[in-house]
Amino acid sequence: MAKYLQPDQLRHLMWQSGEPVPPRVPPTPPRGSALPSDVQYILMDRTSGYALGVHALREACDADSASPHPKYVLADGSSVYRPLTFKENIEARVNDYEQKKPENERLQLFNRWVDSCLGMAYQMKTKKFKMILQCPELITIARDFRGAHLPVSYDSVIDEALDSGVGIYNTHLTKDDVIEHVAWRRAVEEDVVLLTAYRDIVFAEKGNPEKAMGFYVRQNTAEDELRALFVGNLDNLSNALGGNFLDDFGSFVRLAPSQKIFGV
Numbered sequence: 001m002a003k004y005l006q007p008d009q010l011r012h013l014m015w016q017s018g019e020p021v022p023p024r025v026p027p028t029p030p031r032g033s034a035l036p037s038d039v040q041y042i043l044m045d046r047t048s049g050y051a052l053g054v055h056a057l058r059e060a061c062d063a064d065s066a067s068p069h070p071k072y073v074l075a076d077g078s079s080v081y082r083p084l085t086f087k088e089n090i091e092a093r094v095n096d097y098e099q100k101k102p103e104n105e106r107l108q109l110f111n112r113w114v115d116s117c118l119g120m121a122y123q124m125k126t127k128k129f130k131m132i133l134q135c136p137e138l139i140t141i142a143r144d145f146r147g148a149h150l151p152v153s154y155d156s157v158i159d160e161a162l163d164s165g166v167g168i169y170n171t172h173l174t175k176d177d178v179i180e181h182v183a184w185r186r187a188v189e190e191d192v193v194l195l196t197a198y199r200d201i202v203f204a205e206k207g208n209p210e211k212a213m214g215f216y217v218r219q220n221t222a223e224d225e226l227r228a229l230f231v232g233n234l235d236n237l238s239n240a241l242g243g244n245f246l247d248d249f250g251s252f253v254r255l256a257p258s259q260k261i262f263g264v
Contacts, residue, residue: 034088034189035255036068041092041109042254050115050228051145053250054083054138060254069255072117072139082139083117083252086229086240087188090198092253093231097201107205110234113241115251118187118229120217120242123154127165127219129242130157131186131229138228141246148245152226162186164217172211172237175203183215187229187240202238212237 044060047053061067061081072082084092093109100106119135122128137150162183164170169183178184178199179192188195202212216239218225227246232239 034085034091034191035070035095038258039068039255040258041096042256043109043112043114044252044254046112047250049146049248050138050244050246050250051141051143053115053252054141055143056250057081057083057252057254064256066257067255068257072134072136074136074140080139082134083115084255085133085189086116086118086231087133087191087194089114089116089231089253090188091194092255094194094197094201107234109253110202110205110238112251113230113232113236114253115228115230115244119152120227120229121152121154121157121159122218122221122225122227123161124221124223124225126163127217128154128161128163129217130154130159130161131183132157132159133189135226135228137226146247148247150226150246152224154224164219168215170214170216170219172214172239174211175199177211178213181215183217184213184240187215202234205234206237209237212239214239215242216240217242 044053044057047056057069058081061069067081069081070084070088071079073079093114096109097106117135117138119132119138121130121132123130137152141150164183167182168177173181179196184195185192188198199213203209206212214237218227227242228244229240229242230244230251232241
């Protein structure tokens with residue numbers, strides 16, 4: 001037989017007339033996904049330049065008939081495999097970490113910096129810059145390119161300008177600063193839920209330091225410049241770095257079908 005409680009036993013759970021209405025707790029919004037599900041993330045071998053890394057990534061994807069890696073549609077209607085966007089790199093790290101792998105594996109994507117196809121266009125002799133989330137010039141970079149940066153006409157870039165003279169740049173940030181940082185938010189395409197999850201992983205894995213995850217940019221360049229934004233490794237507090245020398249090194253993440261053995 002069911003046992004019923006008396007009303008006076010439930011009174012502490014009931015709203016009483018004249019009392020303030022309890023606030024409604026909004027549900028946590030879902031994290032916006034930029035990547036397909038059921039994939040694995042492969043950290044490609046490091047190359048001696050950004051351009052070589054882009055082409056090594058493309059060739060590896062072309063060789064995989066079932067590759068789930070994202071493509072970029074060119075002006076002529078054809079498409080090519082592209083480097084992940086900055087947001088996709090962040091999501092790949094979070095997804096891989098949250099798969100509850102052994103401790104020696106869950107940080108494998110954090111142990112080396114990762115390049116993206118997000119272009120950072122700098123205006124000469126100022127502290128202003130613009131972001132190109134999927135930058136055609138970086139995606140289609142020639143294999144033999146060896147310059148430190150690509151040429152760009154800053155004024156031709158269609159994006160809202162940011163000014164590193166306003167706000168906190170080129171130094172580490174507090175946990176609250178990371179979430180409020182306009183450039184970090186722009187780089188992850190305003191996905192604050194993803195950025196929060198990533199920040200919490202970084203700070204926790206580093207023992208909750210006072211500051212980490214700086215956003216580093218170039219300032220007062222001699223000419224307009226186009227460079228790539230990459231995310232640093234965990235040992236260096238996972239900074240976002242927009243001063244990448246394209247002729248230095250290349251480091252990319254590739255998506256592969258989940259049934260493949262990691263590293264193949």
